[in-house]
Amino acid sequence: MSFQGEQHPGVEAPTAESQGFRLNHTMLRVKDPEKALAFYSRVFGMSVVRRLDFEEMQFSLYFLARLEQGDDVPEDAGQRTVWTFSQKGLLELTHNWGTENQTDFAYHDGNAEPQGFGHICFSVPDLDAAEAWFDANDVEFVKRADQGKMKDVVFVKDADGYWIEVVQADRLAAMGD
Incomplete structure (x- = not known):
């Protein structure tokens, strides 16, 4: 890899301490996960690769990816969680439980x-x-x-x-x- 990035004021050279860092996902809060999942799966062909529920805090996380031929996604939930957090370019949809029932609720x-x-x-x-x-x-x-x-x-x-x-x-x- 010879290209090291464009240079602009404020840009600093990566340090050894940041070696291996990568952008894993972007998170969007959604009112109704059923509607959001229908949209991203139907329109953009994304699949839910992992759902994590946090009952005590009453929210769920849905990690979506556009899976491609050759993607080796583990079946085991724990291994799939590790796989999920090692990918590039995932979309996380966060649902705070109950928002789907609030008619005037919007982010x-x-x-x-x-x-x-x-x-x-x-x-x-x-x-x-x-x-x-x-x-x-x-x-x-x-x-x-x-x-x-x-x-x-x-x-x-x-x-x-x-x-x-x-x-x-x-x-x-x-x-x-």
């Missing part, structure tokens, strides 16, 4: 004021086909690929209103400077 999506969290992103092999798939599944669009100043970038919303960016990598080569 802040990070894009309304005050802004904070923005979105997660999926890369797809064919952006046009993905848009058609989203239309066929009644997915709510924030922005289509041909709209706005940033072409070839799609934004949709999940069941909780979180934004999901969807890109086709080879259509982005000329993006930015």
Whole structure:
């Protein structure tokens, strides 16, 4: 590996102490796990690789991955937990029990004021086909690929209103400077 990352003010060289660190997952809080799981499994083809329940604190964690041919996921729950926490790019959906029964309950999506969290992103092999798939599944669009100043970038919303960016990598080569 020769590329060591772009250099910008504030960027420091990795230290030996951080060797082996990797981003494992991003967590989103969900109101109703059944709706959220239906969305991510149906629309984005993700599978729940591990569910962890914390009865005393009344919440559950659902770890989702887009499994691919050759992924060797252990059947044993303990070994699968270890496997789960050693992966890259998982999505954790956190459900605080009872929120699904509260009609006016909603999480802040990070894009309304005050802004904070923005979105997660999926890369797809064919952006046009993905848009058609989203239309066929009644997915709510924030922005289509041909709209706005940033072409070839799609934004949709999940069941909780979180934004999901969807890109086709080879259509982005000329993006930015």
